[in-house]
Amino acid sequence: MASDEVLRTHLQELRRGTVVVASLIALRHPDYGYSLLQRLTGHGFPVDANTLYPLLRRLEEQGLLTSEWNTEESRPRKFYRTSDEGESVLHRLLDDLAAVQTSLTGLIEGVER
Amino acid sequence: MTSLTDRYLAATLRTVPAARREEIATELRGSIEDMIDGRRADGRDAEAAEREVLTELGNPAKLAARYADRRLQLIGPTYYLAWERLMKLLLSFVPAVVALAVGLAEGTDGNGGDAIGKAVVAAIQTTVNIGFWVTLVFAVLERTNAKLDLPEWTVDQLPEDHTNRQIGLVDLAASVGWLVLVIAYLPIQHFRSFVPDNDGGNLPILDPALWSFWLPFLMVVLVASVGLEFAKYRAGRWTWPLVGVNAALNVAFSAPLIWLISTDRLFNPDFVNRWEWLSQPENLNNVATLVVVGTVLIAGWDIIDSSIKAYRNRH
Numbered sequence: 026m027a028s029d030e031v032l033r034t035h036l037q038e039l040r041r042g043t044v045v046v047a048s049l050i051a052l053r054h055p056d057y058g059y060s061l062l063q064r065l066t067g068h069g070f071p072v073d074a075n076t077l078y079p080l081l082r083r084l085e086e087q088g089l090l091t092s093e094w095n096t097e098e099s100r101p102r103k104f105y106r107t108s109d110e111g112e113s114v115l116h117r118l119l120d121d122l123a124a125v126q127t128s129l130t131g132l133i134e135g136v137e138r
Numbered sequence: 139m140t141s142l143t144d145r146y147l148a149a150t151l152r153t154v155p156a157a158r159r160e161e162i163a164t165e166l167r168g169s170i171e172d173m174i175d176g177r178r179a180d181g182r183d184a185e186a187a188e189r190e191v192l193t194e195l196g197n198p199a200k201l202a203a204r205y206a207d208r209r210l211q212l213i214g215p216t217y218y219l220a221w222e223r224l225m226k227l228l229l230s231f232v233p234a235v236v237a238l239a240v241g242l243a244e245g246t247d248g249n250g251g252d253a254i255g256k257a258v259v260a261a262i263q264t265t266v267n268i269g270f271w272v273t274l275v276f277a278v279l280e281r282t283n284a285k286l287d288l289p290e291w292t293v294d295q296l297p298e299d300h301t302n303r304q305i306g307l308v309d310l311a312a313s314v315g316w317l318v319l320v321i322a323y324l325p326i327q328h329f330r331s332f333v334p335d336n337d338g339g340n341l342p343i344l345d346p347a348l349w350s351f352w353l354p355f356l357m358v359v360l361v362a363s364v365g366l367e368f369a370k371y372r373a374g375r376w377t378w379p380l381v382g383v384n385a386a387l388n389v390a391f392s393a394p395l396i397w398l399i400s401t402d403r404l405f406n407p408d409f410v411n412r413w414e415w416l417s418q419p420e421n422l423n424n425v426a427t428l429v430v431v432g433t434v435l436i437a438g439w440d441i442i443d444s445s446i447k448a449y450r451n452r453h
Contacts (some may be wrong), residue, residue, distance in 0.1 A: 058165065059172035074364035075195045078169055082162070100172075103165045 057102040149198035231315035311444035376448040
């Protein structure tokens with residue numbers, strides 16, 4: 026059995042890209058940083074706050090998210106939403122994820138056959 | 139009193155581009171307060187919750203780097219190999235050349251005792267300077283994202299026979315550097331030996347009479363040695379023809395040197411007479427013996443070493 030450290034790095038690598046995919050899906054419904062963090066964690070995407078907050082800004086700069094300030098509540102909150110461009114990128118990413126899953130399945134079955 | 143959150147925000151925002159500072163500040167403060175509220179809802183007291191949240195967010199400098207998309211490395215993978223190669227190349231011969239130049243200048247200036255010390259200090263200073271400036275330039279390139287049009291790696295760059303390559307680029311640079319220095323020194327000592335004669339003029343170290351044949355001959359041998367270094371580098375290792383040429387060049391250089399110094403014809407007689415210690419025949423003989431032994435040892439070892447390496451290549 027590989028050491029915990031090795032396992033942890035590989036899991037981290039595997040998970041890295043999925044945070045972007047998960048965020049783009051989740052933000053089809055506008056949401057702000059902390060609330061999104063809670064939702065992602067609740068759905069099995071544990072992500073560090075210090076990773077997610079800068080990531081949201083970066084996705085916004087890339088035009089994949091749009092944002093709007095909501096000042097009606099107790100404190101001002103920046104709500105992010107997946108843009109049209111973000112939606113088309115998301116489609117490509119999901120297709121690719123599905124392709125990876127299909128390939129893996131094929132590989133597993135091929136080995137067992 | 140400023141709260142921990144205020145201090146954390148200030149520390150984070152210090153290195154975030156000014157244009158976005160305000161907005162990031164408002165958003166980050168909101169997020170931190172949301173996180174604190176979340177923990178307080180779990181029953182923590184306010185102070186502990188704040189500490190926990192800020193600890194979770196981690197080092198402000200690291201967070202700021204993520205916001206600014208800044209790299210937390212001095213020299214990244216794009217430039218590291220180029221940096222490493224340049225460092226190795228420069229450090230392989232520049233400090234040695236500087237040390238030799240300083241040592242010779244001091245030694246011929248009559249400060250024999252200081253020469254070695256000053257040469258060592260010069261070598262260390264040169265090493266530190268090369269390390270600092272080369273690294274600085276690459277660190278700036280890394281930060282400015284400058285496009286270095288370094289040639290892409292191609293298969294043609296593969297060494298002919300990697301496992302058996304004995305002579306690398308660094309060896310070539312070091313050897314040629316030394317040879318060029320010696321070649322240059324022969325004429326330089328004639329015009330600028332840093333030893334004044336009694337009238338304050340220049341006193342060549344080697345006998346000027348040798349310029350009629352022997353000094354030009356030695357220079358030709360040294361130039362041929364430079365050629366040999368390049369041939370050796372192209373071959374990548376010692377071969378028997380190279381060993382033969384190397385032996386011939388070693389003999390062609392050492393034999394005249396030994397003969398000249400044994401017959402007291404190498405040094406300028408005026409130079410010898412200027413030093414009371416050196417002008418005594420006994421001392422001059424000792425110096426001559428030392429040079430002869432040193433020359434034989436160096437030339438002999440070079441020939442044996444090259445033969446051993448060529449032999450190993452065949453077996």
